[in-house]
Amino acid sequence: MPALLTVDKLRSGYGPIDVLHDISMTVDAGEIVAMIGANGAGKTTTLMTIAGIVKARAGTITFDGQNLSGAPAHKIVRLGMGQSPEGRKIFPRLTVLENLEMGAFTRTDKPGIADDLEKMFAMFPILRERKGQAGGLLSGGQQQMLAIARALMSRPKLLLLDEPSLGLAPQIVVQIFDVIRDLNKSGMSVLLVEQNARMALRIAHRAYVLETGRVTFTDQASVVLNDPRIRAAYLGE
Amino acid sequence: MLLAVEPALWNSLTQYLINGLTFGALIALIALGYTMVYGIVELINFAHGDLFMLGSFASLSLLALLGFGGLGFTATMTDASSFVIAGVLIGCAILSVLFCAGLNFAVEYTVYRPLRNAPKLAPLVSAIGVSFIFMNAGLFWGGPQDVNFPDLISNDNLLGKDAAIRITYKDVLIIAVTVPLMLALTIFVKVTRLGKAMRATAQNPTAASLMGIDTNFVISATFVIGGALAGAASLIYAVSMNTISYQMGFQNGLYAFTAAVLGGIGRIPGAVLGGLIIGLVRSFGSAFVGEMWVNALVFGILIIILIFRPTGLLGTPVREKV
Numbered sequence A: 001m002p003a004l005l006t007v008d009k010l011r012s013g014y015g016p017i018d019v020l021h022d023i024s025m026t027v028d029a030g031e032i033v034a035m036i037g038a039n040g041a042g043k044t045t046t047l048m049t050i051a052g053i054v055k056a057r058a059g060t061i062t063f064d065g066q067n068l069s070g071a072p073a074h075k076i077v078r079l080g081m082g083q084s085p086e087g088r089k090i091f092p093r094l095t096v097l098e099n100l101e102m103g104a105f106t107r108t109d110k111p112g113i114a115d116d117l118e119k120m121f122a123m124f125p126i127l128r129e130r131k132g133q134a135g136g137l138l139s140g141g142q143q144q145m146l147a148i149a150r151a152l153m154s155r156p157k158l159l160l161l162d163e164p165s166l167g168l169a170p171q172i173v174v175q176i177f178d179v180i181r182d183l184n185k186s187g188m189s190v191l192l193v194e195q196n197a198r199m200a201l202r203i204a205h206r207a208y209v210l211e212t213g214r215v216t217f218t219d220q221a222s223v224v225l226n227d228p229r230i231r232a233a234y235l236g237e
Numbered sequence B: 001m002l003l004a005v006e007p008a009l010w011n012s013l014t015q016y017l018i019n020g021l022t023f024g025a026l027i028a029l030i031a032l033g034y035t036m037v038y039g040i041v042e043l044i045n046f047a048h049g050d051l052f053m054l055g056s057f058a059s060l061s062l063l064a065l066l067g068f069g070g071l072g073f074t075a076t077m078t079d080a081s082s083f084v085i086a087g088v089l090i091g092c093a094i095l096s097v098l099f100c101a102g103l104n105f106a107v108e109y110t111v112y113r114p115l116r117n118a119p120k121l122a123p124l125v126s127a128i129g130v131s132f133i134f135m136n137a138g139l140f141w142g143g144p145q146d147v148n149f150p151d152l153i154s155n156d157n158l159l160g161k162d163a164a165i166r167i168t169y170k171d172v173l174i175i176a177v178t179v180p181l182m183l184a185l186t187i188f189v190k191v192t193r194l195g196k197a198m199r200a201t202a203q204n205p206t207a208a209s210l211m212g213i214d215t216n217f218v219i220s221a222t223f224v225i226g227g228a229l230a231g232a233a234s235l236i237y238a239v240s241m242n243t244i245s246y247q248m249g250f251q252n253g254l255y256a257f258t259a260a261v262l263g264g265i266g267r268i269p270g271a272v273l274g275g276l277i278i279g280l281v282r283s284f285g286s287a288f289v290g291e292m293w294v295n296a297l298v299f300g301i302l303i304i305i306l307i308f309r310p311t312g313l314l315g316t317p318v319r320e321k322v
């Protein structure tokens, strides 16, 4: 069976500078794939290029059987890709409820949207308590929950998560990772970018290590987690 | 003696209030175009005032075509039936709204869109360039002098010929057009799908794209709506002032831009509040301080308010936690 997402020799960047050099990777349906790497390695650029926000300069991205070349971001969302971006990018002056409704912008099935809202509130009860509040007034952890819930509201086949643990208290990080694991158990495919490599590798099936825009290592997550070079470089040992 | 003076003073104050509010409502309508565009692409569209000016000339040309005078025309329309005048006004309204909306769309598409990812100064300077092009087009269209605009609406005082306070059909027209338009815009942005997409795009364009919003479409729509409001303002301005000129876009555009900044640029209610304040300052200022000090007063107040509230009166952005 072909992979859900196939990235082949992807090159992209900003202005005159190429940031990604021939990145190749796959995500199979039902997998959690972690992408780890130092600050500035190009993880966010990879996700943004896959999502169509940053334009690919060479290479191909195939998602769910479709070639994404040149497709604008808003069309890629409709193919079933949702993202919780780096820094969460919550709409600060929309309420929590409105933020979630924006997540369902591509959908027209009102009853289905209402169902999914309930699911989000069940997954993150704090969002129900805060649903009338402006998104910008939430704490960092609450904003992260909102960003994930907002991405899920489009009913994606693939969920891209960019540093969901960044800047959060340890118990919130554990809660977020539990949610990711549960989502995956119920069938969601996830591409997870993390600087918290240890946590990411524990829940992922496979992993890619990115260094200055190149994939330098890839294997089963358990293998990556136990590789001495990785432990030295990314796990602080 | 004192008792005799007081009612007269009250009447004057009421009159200044009426004049200020009507002019302010007009400015607010133009200010909405500045503030919506700034809110969504962080561009001060300096050409917006001149777009408003061209809208007036479009109406004037239609009137000339229909035989209602035109350039150099001075007589009032007292001989035409009110039914005909209403029809002519509706025709002018449709034309000026479509003309300004279409022109604003075209400028965004051909000038600002290619510069979307360029440094912010590039579109800003281009906007100043478009402003000059529009002004020259207006100069070509109407000539260097003030041009009379046919007096389609009666100047009679609705409160009676000898009443101390004047409210004319023109004042009523301004309020009857501006208030519903502003309410409609507020509701539109609050509840419709496109309105929500506009708010989302204004607050975070990248996140909006990730929600499946076609942000280019939303930006075009914003220019179209802002242009349409300027078109509506251009007609009621021309009809109530009866004098238009290629320079009117600069002066009124500056007031409108100031109104937008004063209220908190990017915020729709802010533009309305800012417009009303400017209208009132202008009206009371020219009465009590003197006509020649009005602009100094308007901008002095702007500076003082910005010193204490740099984001404008209603511009209290929610602090974003990172």
Ligand SMILES: Nc1ncnc2c1ncn2[C@@H]1O[C@H](COP(=O)(O)OP(=O)(O)O)[C@@H](O)[C@H]1O
Binding pocket: A014, A019, A037, A038, A039, A040, A041, A042, A043, A044, A045, A046
């Ligand atoms: N918008 C941008 N414009 C220019 N350069 C950028 C931009 N975003 C990121 N970069 C550069 O691209 C490189 C990769 O950044 P990024 O993808 O954010 O890395 P990571 O997410 O792994 O920390 C860095 O050198 C960064 O400075």
Ligand SMILES: [Mg+2]
Binding pocket: A043, A044, A045, A086, A163
């Ligand atoms: Mg990053």
